[in-house]
Amino acid sequence: MPGFVLLVRPRGDDDPVMRLGITVTKKIGNAVVRNRMKRRFRALARELFPTTGITGADHVLIGRAGGVERDFDQLRTELIKALGKTAR
Numbered sequence: 422m423p424g425f426v427l428l429v430r431p432r433g434d435d436d437p438v439m440r441l442g443i444t445v446t447k448k449i450g451n452a453v454v455r456n457r458m459k460r461r462f463r464a465l466a467r468e469l470f471p472t473t474g475i476t477g478a479d480h481v482l483i484g485r486a487g488g489v490e491r492d493f494d495q496l497r498t499e500l501i502k503a504l505g506k507t508a509r
Contacts, residue, residue, distance in 0.1 A: 423487045427482055441470065443459050443484070445484035466482070
């Protein structure tokens with residue numbers, strides 16, 4: 422996706438808990454910009470992961486440069502699409 426990369430890896434340990442990791446590198450911007458992006462990712466994860474996340478898997482969201490300026494609704498749509506692709 423243009424705003425982020427989503428990596429999903431099943432753990433295979435029979436624990437149904439979904440774990441989330443978020444990373445935004447210094448290439449994206451200064452600390453204020455990186456923290457804003459992380460807050461947006463956490464808000465999306467709180468909203469979408471209980472229904473569309475993969476149980477028993479580790480999810481990693483990697484911020485991209487285009488994700489800072491993207492509309493929040495557009496990010497939500499892209500994350501739903503990415504989670505749908507990984508669920509297959």
